[in-house]
Amino acid sequence: MESLLQKLAVENGLVLAFAVVGLVVLLSGAISRHLTFGRIQGSAIAILLGLVLAYVGGRMTGGSKGLADLTCFGGLALMGGNMLRDFAIVATAFEVQPAEARRAGWIGATALLIGTFLPFVIGVAVAYAFGYRDAVSLTTIGAGAVTYIVGPVTGTAIGASSEVITLAIAIGVFKAILVMVTTPMLAGFMRLGTPRSAMVFGGLAGTVSGVSAGLAATDRKLVPYGALVATFHTGLGCLLCPSLLYLVIRALFPAHA
Amino acid sequence: MTLYGTTLLAVCHLLGILFGELLGRALGVQANVGGVGIAMLLLISARLYGHRRGWLDAKSEEGVHYWAALYIPVVVAMAMQQNVLKALSGGPMALLAAIATVAAGAGCVAFINRREPVSPSGQAPN
Numbered sequence: 001m002e003s004l005l006q007k008l009a010v011e012n013g014l015v016l017a018f019a020v021v022g023l024v025v026l027l028s029g030a031i032s033r034h035l036t037f038g039r040i041q042g043s044a045i046a047i048l049l050g051l052v053l054a055y056v057g058g059r060m061t062g063g064s065k066g067l068a069d070l071t072c073f074g075g076l077a078l079m080g081g082n083m084l085r086d087f088a089i090v091a092t093a094f095e096v097q098p099a100e101a102r103r104a105g106w107i108g109a110t111a112l113l114i115g116t117f118l119p120f121v122i123g124v125a126v127a128y129a130f131g132y133r134d135a136v137s138l139t140t141i142g143a144g145a146v147t148y149i150v151g152p153v154t155g156t157a158i159g160a161s162s163e164v165i166t167l168a169i170a171i172g173v174f175k176a177i178l179v180m181v182t183t184p185m186l187a188g189f190m191r192l193g194t195p196r197s198a199m200v201f202g203g204l205a206g207t208v209s210g211v212s213a214g215l216a217a218t219d220r221k222l223v224p225y226g227a228l229v230a231t232f233h234t235g236l237g238c239l240l241c242p243s244l245l246y247l248v249i250r251a252l253f254p255a256h257a
Numbered sequence: 258m259t260l261y262g263t264t265l266l267a268v269c270h271l272l273g274i275l276f277g278e279l280l281g282r283a284l285g286v287q288a289n290v291g292g293v294g295i296a297m298l299l300l301i302s303a304r305l306y307g308h309r310r311g312w313l314d315a316k317s318e319e320g321v322h323y324w325a326a327l328y329i330p331v332v333v334a335m336a337m338q339q340n341v342l343k344a345l346s347g348g349p350m351a352l353l354a355a356i357a358t359v360a361a362g363a364g365c366v367a368f369i370n371r372r373e374p375v376s377p378s379g380q381a382p383n
Contacts, residue, residue, distance in 0.1 A: 050336030080334030093297035170347025174355035235290030
């Protein structure tokens with residue numbers, strides 16, 4: 001019987017994922033209505049539950065893909081993977097009011113630039129405080145604070161050690177999770193409410209996964225505006241960190257050799 | 258037909274990713290530069306153009322709206338496969354760097370958004 005269910009789950013991975021996620025969303029909606037009286041959005045609770053399940057899955061398998069590493073939940077990797085995530089993000093563009101997006105274009109681009117430099121500088125400062133002095137490690141850790149993709153791409157490009165690259169990924173993943181969880185709490189403080197404000201947020205918060213989940217948990221209407229800007233974040237980071245920013249850091253921290 | 262909308266979405270998605278890859282190569286970057294953003298701009302343009310020319314009907318649009326509606330479930334599935342253990346394995350330094358970055362970012366967003374001019378049409382923010 002058990003092997004039959006296992007077989008069913010493995011052969012229908014994606015379909016099972018739709019069912020599991022649907023149930024989690026349903027449960028979260030009920031928690032939102034009955035336990036928080038609508039104060040916390042259902043989607044915020046669903047994302048939080050998802051992260052808890054990811055932790056449980058990680059503990060059980062020791063793998064890197066959370067719950068999706070359990071053989072029977074392998075379909076989650078497809079449903080929540082980059083392909084379908086990006087496909088769904090692109091689909092939300094149908095709801096964009098072009099006039100709104102155009103009006104906020106320049107401020108979104110400015111936010112994008114600040115959103116690359118600011119995390120980088122903070123990442124470098126923290127790395128310095130923890131005793132790193134060589135330009136390669138400082139740059140890689142700074143890049144990790146931009147997004148968890150920029151970190152390893154930069155580290156690989158400039159030849160960082162694997163421990164430093166791992167650390168950079170950890171910082172980036174932590175940042176993405178933190179953005180997912182704290183965005184609905186900080187939405188009032190950040191004045192998130194208009195398409196323009198969402199574009200500023202998308203540029204500054206970076207990390208497509210963090211922004212997409214954070215805005216989904218705050219106000220679904222804002223998602224396409226934030227995502228439109230945020231999707232340029234990783235590309236810009238991968239462009240600037242191993243080149244311009246690395247040269248700056250190398251000039252500031254010359255090798256002792 | 259509903260599938261036409263999904264086809265339009267798929268074509269925009271693929272073209273956007275392709276342009277993003279080409280842009281990355283042209284800039285000498287080992288990453289896709291804004292592919293998804295470019296795909297979104299293509300889809301916005303296709304929608305405006307299709308409406309003007311009259312070849313985009315409500316039935317076809319359903320093929321896009323369905324995927325947009327799946328957005329939140331997809332994001333929940335994404336949350337379920339985050340490498341939470343890895344994030345925690347970074348120790349105090351990863352924690353500090355991530356918190357400082359997010360806090361500074363939130364401060365910046367708040368600073369810029371508090372300066373948002375009232376929209377000229379006078380409409381209240383939604």
